[in-house]
Amino acid sequence: MRDVVIIGVGTTKFGELWESSLRDLAVEAALKAIDDAGCDRIDSLWVGCMSCGLFNGQEHLGALVADYLGRTPMPACRVESACASGGMALRAAWMEVACGQSDVVMALGVEKMTDVSGGKATYALAAASDREHEAFHGVTFPGLYALIAVDHMHRYGTTREQLADVSVKNHEHGSHNQYAQYPHKVTREQVMSSTMVADPLRVLDCSPISDGASAVIVAALDESRSLTKNALVKIAAIGAATDSLSLHQRKDLCEFAATIEAGERAFKTAKLSPSDIDVAEVHDCFTISEICVTEALGFFERGRGGPAASDGATRLGGKIPVNTSGGLKSKGHPVGATGIAQVYMLTKQLRGEAGPVQVKNARRALAQNMGGTGSSNVVTILESGS
Amino acid sequence: MSTANSWRQIPQRYRLEAGKCVKCGKLFYPPRLVCDACGGRAFEMAKLPNTGKVVTYTVIRVPPTEQADLAPYAVGLVELDNGVRLECQVVDCDFEQLEVGTPVKLEFRRIQEDTEAGMIHYGHKAVPV
Ligand SMILES: [Zn+2]
Numbered sequence: 001m002r003d004v005v006i007i008g009v010g011t012t013k014f015g016e017l018w019e020s021s022l023r024d025l026a027v028e029a030a031l032k033a034i035d036d037a038g039c040d041r042i043d044s045l046w047v048g049c050m051s052c053g054l055f056n057g058q059e060h061l062g063a064l065v066a067d068y069l070g071r072t073p074m075p076a077c078r079v080e081s082a083c084a085s086g087g088m089a090l091r092a093a094w095m096e097v098a099c100g101q102s103d104v105v106m107a108l109g110v111e112k113m114t115d116v117s118g119g120k121a122t123y124a125l126a127a128a129s130d131r132e133h134e135a136f137h138g139v140t141f142p143g144l145y146a147l148i149a150v151d152h153m154h155r156y157g158t159t160r161e162q163l164a165d166v167s168v169k170n171h172e173h174g175s176h177n178q179y180a181q182y183p184h185k186v187t188r189e190q191v192m193s194s195t196m197v198a199d200p201l202r203v204l205d206c207s208p209i210s211d212g213a214s215a216v217i218v219a220a221l222d223e224s225r226s227l228t229k230n231a232l233v234k235i236a237a238i239g240a241a242t243d244s245l246s247l248h249q250r251k252d253l254c255e256f257a258a259t260i261e262a263g264e265r266a267f268k269t270a271k272l273s274p275s276d277i278d279v280a281e282v283h284d285c286f287t288i289s290e291i292c293v294t295e296a297l298g299f300f301e302r303g304r305g306g307p308a309a310s311d312g313a314t315r316l317g318g319k320i321p322v323n324t325s326g327g328l329k330s331k332g333h334p335v336g337a338t339g340i341a342q343v344y345m346l347t348k349q350l351r352g353e354a355g356p357v358q359v360k361n362a363r364r365a366l367a368q369n370m371g372g373t374g375s376s377n378v379v380t381i382l383e384s385g386s
Numbered sequence: 387m388s389t390a391n392s393w394r395q396i397p398q399r400y401r402l403e404a405g406k407c408v409k410c411g412k413l414f415y416p417p418r419l420v421c422d423a424c425g426g427r428a429f430e431m432a433k434l435p436n437t438g439k440v441v442t443y444t445v446i447r448v449p450p451t452e453q454a455d456l457a458p459y460a461v462g463l464v465e466l467d468n469g470v471r472l473e474c475q476v477v478d479c480d481f482e483q484l485e486v487g488t489p490v491k492l493e494f495r496r497i498q499e500d501t502e503a504g505m506i507h508y509g510h511k512a513v514p515v
Contacts, residue, residue, distance in 0.1 A: 119451035126450060132395065133416060137474050137497060137509070138446060138453035139461045146444035147463050147473075154442070154486045199445045199481075248463055248471040253442065 001098045003221035004235045005385065007228040008037025009344045014212035014332030015181040022056050022112040026065045029213035029337075030108055037217050039227040043102035045069075045076035048089030048109040049336035050371075052078075054124035055113050065108065082128035082371025083285065085109065086214070086339025087378035091238045093218050103223045109340035110213035121209050125335070128372040130246035142206055142286065144247055144373050146198035149288040151253045153200070156303035158291065160200055164191035165310045166287035167204050167329055173316060174326020176356040181210050181332030205287040210332035214340040216347070231351045232385030236272070236364075239265030240378045247373055259296035259368060262377040266366075267298075270381045274298035277381075278362040279349050280320060281342035283370045284327040290314075293368055294322060297379070316357055324349065324357040339369035343380060350384040387500055392507060399509045402436065402492070404470060405429035415470045436492040438466035440512070443476060443484050452498045460484055464492075464512050475511045483514060491515050 010032025012025050020028070026047065034040060047065050052058045062076035079089040086109030093107035113121055126135035129144060139147075152158045168188055174180040186204055194204040218235065219227055241261035244250055250257070267273055274297060282297070284290035291305035299320050300308045308314055314322035325331050325345035328338060346365035348354045354362075367380040397403040398416045405417030409426035415434060420427050440462045449457035460476040462484070476484060477495070490512035497509040 119454075122448075122450045134473050135450070136507070137461060138449060138456065138459060139473050140446055140448065140450055142448065143444050143446050143461055147442045147461075150444060150486070151442040196445075196447045198447060201444075246473070248473050253463070 002100060004094050004097045004218050005221050005224050006216055006233040006235065006343070006347050006382070007039060007219045007224055007230055008033040008217035009215070009347045010036050011179055011214040011341055011344045012212050013179045014210045014334055016114045017211040020211065022052055022058060022110065023064055023068045025112060025211060025213035026108055026110040027068050029110065029215040030065070030069050030106060033106065033215035033217050037228045037230065039104065039217065041104050041227065042071060042074060042106045042217065044096060044105045045071070045074060046089040046092040046105070046107050047076065047078045048085035048107065048339060049078055049111060050080060050082050050085050051124045051127060052112070054127065055111065055116055055121070081376040083283070083335040084339060084369045084371035084376040084378050085336040086341070087367065087369030087380065088240065088339070088376070090216060090340060090343060090380065091240060091378055094235050094238055097218050097220050104217065104219045104227065106215055106217050107340060108213065108215040109337035111334035111336040112211050113209045113334060114211050133248070134246050140198065142198040142201050145286040145288050146201045147247060148253050148292065148373065149200055152288060152292065155254065156306065158306035160192060161188060162291070162306035162310050163200070163205055163287040164188045166284060166290045167191045169309065169315050170284060170323050170327040170329040173324050173357055174330025177326045177331055180326045180330050181208055182330050183326065201286055201288070207285045207328035207333035210334040212332055212334035212337045212341070214337045214344045216340055216343050233347045233350045234383045234385055236381040236383045237266040237269035238378060238380045239263065239269065241265065243375050245372060245375045254292055256292050256296040256374045258374050258377040259293050259370060262379040263297045263368070266379040266381050272364065272381060276364050277320060277366045278364050279324060279346065279359040280322050280366040280368070281325060281327070281345055282322055282368040283338070284323060284329050285333060287329070290322065290327070293370070297366070297368060316359070321359050324354065324359065339367070339378065342367040342369060343382070346382050350382055387503060387505070387507065389503055389505065392505055400494070402434040402510065404432045404434050406432040413468065413470050415472060434470055435467040438464045438490060440476065440484065440486060440488040440490060441465050441471065442486060445481050462490070462512055464490055477511045477513060479514045489515050
């Protein structure tokens with residue numbers, strides 16, 4: 001297997017972008033990554049997108065983006081793993097370069113969610129849960145994570161304040177992100193008095209409905225010197241794993257077994273442990289998710305994710321800064337783009353280009369991206385180049 | 387939901403029929419074609435008990451279109467007396483009454499009306515006992 005490095009990254013703004021279409025967003029992110037790399041060559045394209053079929057009535061996104069990017073007959077294919085589609089697209093690109101099939105490959109993530117009504121968006125997102133045995137009964141996505149939150153609070157004493165502090169911290173980080181959908185700070189009191197969505201989760205515990213796209217160009221290390229002047233960021237490992245689609249098929253709702261498994265696979269390949277990581281982006285689709293996955297990744301002991309959110313351990317300057325981009329909560333969550341947007345941020349961190357949220361001397365970074373209630377997980381470990 | 391889809395699910399939805407692995411006895415609801423414990427592919431029908439307890443619960447305040455007229459409504463993850471778990475609505479109770487461990491029984495109820503196929507879909511909801 002060949003070493004693979006990131007040579008270029010690009011992202012659109014995230015938000016309710018009425019003037020940009022699905023294909024506009026994809027092409028804008030791709031062009032920004034090409035410009036960032038300073039390299040015009042792309043051998044192949046993987047597009048992560050959860051549900052352009054239900055959101056836009058458009059499938060067959062690989063060829064569409066290749067065409068509008070002016071790159072046909074380049075091979076291109078869409079990857080779908082719900083909200084982990086972006087991370088899985090990067091995994092496909094990484095494997096393609098590692099095995100020697102291609103030298104320069106783009107992984108792109110995109111979602112255009114605001115062209116449909118709230119009801120239709122809810123229906124599309126529910127496709128990531130078990131349609132026949134969860135959504136059928138009226139269990140929404142916030143509802144599923146609320147079931148997890150109640151269990152976590154009951155078993156570990158996690159508090160409503162601790163949930164709120166995840167949102168406060170991510171909005172604080174996101175207030176520095178020019179691409180964020182909601183780049184403003186919120187207080188604990190604002191979170192705890194915002195509209196109830198599914199008890200105990202309120203609207204400021206939930207990531208928003210967003211439009212956006214992000215792109216990453218990966219290349220074989222041996223070829224990369226001639227392709228870009230950027231500081232190189234190496235993909236040390238990507239681990240992936242699955243769990244049951246429905247919550248009721250699990251014995252332990254707070255475990256996030258596929259996050260644990262994907263993390264362990266990635267740490268093993270990279271020959272690293274959680275304490276080696278300097279900065280992380282994790283999948284905070286809801287505040288409770290960040291608490292559960294920071295435990296599952298081994299940053300904190302089981303049941304300690306709540307206190308960690310409140311004591312500053314995950315804040316910029318803390319033991320392990322989590323979601324310096326603002327996370328899904330503040331930055332926005334165009335579902336297919338999220339896994340790539342995480343890697344965009346971490347690449348900036350490892351290049352020393354993260355501006356006001358720069359983690360000093362960041363050398364190793366971790367991205368955790370998941371679909372559904374953690375049913376699909378992908379953990380990527382990055383290292384700054386030697 | 388198409389008529390065929392709805393018809394296909396009648397045994398599990400209306401009659402709570404689970405699959406029991408002939409080889410190792412593990413129960414599956416909904417039924418499956420292969421056992422994840424032993425790899426067995428032969429199953430016999432096993433009817434689920436209709437009593438259990440709430441493992442965790444929430445109140446849906448922002449409902450999907452199909453359940454818009456019901457909101458706010460409670461949903462729970464219920465563990466039946468034989469250990470099988472399922473998700474369903476919890477009805478005929480005050481939300482404040484609900485807690486982890488609340489004993490419930492499953493009752494046959496109307497779940498949603500399908501505007502597309504013009505059908506009414508039935509299934510089970512939990513009622514605290
Ligand atoms: Zn078996």
